[in-house]
Amino acid sequence: MSRATPPGAALEQVRHEGRSACVIGSGFGGMALAIRLQSAGVQTTVIEARDKPGGRAYFWERDGFTFDGGPTVVTDPDCLRELWALSGHDMASDVELMPVMPFYRLNWPDGTNFDYSNDQGQLDTEIAKLNPADVAGYQRFLDYSAAVYEEGYVKLGTVPFLDFKSMLKAAPALATKQAWRSVYSMVSSYVQSEKLREALSFHTLLVGGNPMTTSAIYALIHKLEKDGGVWWTRGGTNRLIAGMVRHFERLGGTMRVGDAVTRVHTLGNRATEVETQSGWREKFDAVASNADIMHSYRDLLAGTKRGADYSRSLAKKRFSPGLFVVHFGLEGTWPGIPHHMILFGPRYKGLLSDIYDTGVLPADFSIYLHHPTVTDPSMAPPGKSTFYALVPVAHMGKLTVDWEQIGPMLEKRILDEVGRRLIPDIHDRIVTKFHYAPRDFAMDLNAHLGSAFSLEPILTQSAFFRGHNRDDVIGNFYLVGAGTHPGAGIPGVVGSAKATAGLMLEDLAR
Ligand SMILES: Cc1cc2nc3c(=O)[nH]c(=O)nc-3n(C[C@H](O)[C@H](O)[C@H](O)COP(=O)(O)OP(=O)(O)OC[C@H]3O[C@@H](n4cnc5c(N)ncnc54)[C@H](O)[C@@H]3O)c2cc1C
Numbered sequence: 001m002s003r004a005t006p007p008g009a010a011l012e013q014v015r016h017e018g019r020s021a022c023v024i025g026s027g028f029g030g031m032a033l034a035i036r037l038q039s040a041g042v043q044t045t046v047i048e049a050r051d052k053p054g055g056r057a058y059f060w061e062r063d064g065f066t067f068d069g070g071p072t073v074v075t076d077p078d079c080l081r082e083l084w085a086l087s088g089h090d091m092a093s094d095v096e097l098m099p100v101m102p103f104y105r106l107n108w109p110d111g112t113n114f115d116y117s118n119d120q121g122q123l124d125t126e127i128a129k130l131n132p133a134d135v136a137g138y139q140r141f142l143d144y145s146a147a148v149y150e151e152g153y154v155k156l157g158t159v160p161f162l163d164f165k166s167m168l169k170a171a172p173a174l175a176t177k178q179a180w181r182s183v184y185s186m187v188s189s190y191v192q193s194e195k196l197r198e199a200l201s202f203h204t205l206l207v208g209g210n211p212m213t214t215s216a217i218y219a220l221i222h223k224l225e226k227d228g229g230v231w232w233t234r235g236g237t238n239r240l241i242a243g244m245v246r247h248f249e250r251l252g253g254t255m256r257v258g259d260a261v262t263r264v265h266t267l268g269n270r271a272t273e274v275e276t277q278s279g280w281r282e283k284f285d286a287v288a289s290n291a292d293i294m295h296s297y298r299d300l301l302a303g304t305k306r307g308a309d310y311s312r313s314l315a316k317k318r319f320s321p322g323l324f325v326v327h328f329g330l331e332g333t334w335p336g337i338p339h340h341m342i343l344f345g346p347r348y349k350g351l352l353s354d355i356y357d358t359g360v361l362p363a364d365f366s367i368y369l370h371h372p373t374v375t376d377p378s379m380a381p382p383g384k385s386t387f388y389a390l391v392p393v394a395h396m397g398k399l400t401v402d403w404e405q406i407g408p409m410l411e412k413r414i415l416d417e418v419g420r421r422l423i424p425d426i427h428d429r430i431v432t433k434f435h436y437a438p439r440d441f442a443m444d445l446n447a448h449l450g451s452a453f454s455l456e457p458i459l460t461q462s463a464f465f466r467g468h469n470r471d472d473v474i475g476n477f478y479l480v481g482a483g484t485h486p487g488a489g490i491p492g493v494v495g496s497a498k499a500t501a502g503l504m505l506e507d508l509a510r
Helices: 009-016 028-039 077-085 120-130 134-155 164-176 183-190 194-207 216-228 237-250 293-300 305-315 349-358 403-421 438-445 490-508
Strands: 020-024 043-048 059-062 065-068 097-099 104-107 113-116 231-233 254-257 261-267 270-276 281-283 286-289 322-331 340-343 367-370 384-393 430-436 477-479
Touching: 009 490, 020 028, 028 043, 028 077, 028 237, 028 490, 059 430, 065 237, 065 322, 065 384, 077 237, 077 490, 104 194, 113 120, 113 194, 120 134, 120 194, 134 164, 134 183, 134 194, 134 216, 183 194, 183 216, 194 216, 231 237, 237 254, 261 293, 270 286, 286 490, 293 305, 322 403, 322 438, 340 403, 367 403, 384 403, 403 430, 403 438, 477 490
Parallel strands: 020 043, 020 286, 043 254, 104 340, 286 477
Antiparallel strands: 059 065, 097 231, 104 113, 261 270, 270 281, 322 384, 322 430, 340 367, 367 384
């Protein structure tokens, strides 16, 4: 392992010696921020409410199976490697990333399969199977995706949008890329096959966005995957979190797990102390919240004018949908079922409208099927397989059902559909199963309305219009994670940590 200190790092550390920071929440964003602060010499404490770190990347072990609760697709591994490289370490000594190929298999009810990867020759063959004329159109779409990736991710992905001026600076680039159009509309201008339009636009769902309304800028995800690949962490995404925690503690950081923060105390416009459920209370020079944005302002800053004002404004915003996830362990192995599959339903636009607009629980669904044991058999006992099947559902502000009652019914319908499409005797093979509904997101993660991805990523809630990395009023209170720029997804929240760390380190050096 390399222990070389990067140039300038020592000076950075001296400038921050004696300064302290608290990060509330240990999601990917919280851990990435904590590592950045600790790497720069700020004595950092992470406080996590749950019994394990990771946030959406929580995990369960049941009957010998390992079930990751959230993220399964790791993209842009370089944004993670950077967190180790900051202090001259190598991520590979803590975490093993394995390539996943194909990236995804997309499947439609008529039996059509589309294997999507960054192998251009293979991809062209797959596209030609759907519509030969779209091979050239796809190339033009890829050029567009590369251009928005450069503007939206490389140049602006880690920039804190604190004032409207910064938004105006970005506006010309956004205008030339027709950011007001939706991803689906932009994709449709390049390719004719409806199936290919779905294949090239569904990615926004991975960060909580409706492909029909999310800005075309999000087409950058396509380029991000193409260049950086799709990866799996051996042992599950939970191992990536464990590696981040190990690295943070090695740098001298402190984890306080299983003790929810109940209040961020303020004096004038400064955050002064953090108090937890157990009664523990400590002073910090700076406080950053990785917890849900509404919870941070409404509950943790309760009693302050700023908390009341901003939570009122947040209540008017659009939050992304919820997710319903069925975790199941099966007897047997399925080498023919790839690691990531999307089982599209009979409707695309209509289904999205049910989830994002009308808020009904549809009779049909599109399923994301996760099958880690095909890449990594260590996720299940020998001869057995781990799966999760995920469907987006409207959040609890739109869909007011009793999840205790509906959950088992929906779970059965989803398993029936996976059985019909892929595993006919699925019910006979189940060793263990359970589900996770929007209500669980709300109860376990303090997620507003049980939303899985925080604020919906629409143009009017992006960049300057999203949660600011540094609060406008409380000068030493910061945000990191899905509710801030650039938004949800591992690369998004790790990018937000870079933006927030930049501000905090500058402020703490004063
Ligand atoms: C099922 C699912 C699948 C996904 N799949 C992918 C994928 O494949 N690839 C991808 O890139 N992204 C994926 N995402 C999105 C990605 O997981 C999230 O956007 C990202 O992990 C959110 O990170 P975060 O930093 O915002 O923190 P979160 O994960 O939201 O963590 C916030 C933390 O704050 C803690 N907290 C809350 N309140 C308090 C309090 N009062 N005191 C102390 N702690 C508190 C919570 O317990 C939690 O640990 C998926 C999300 C879900 C839900």
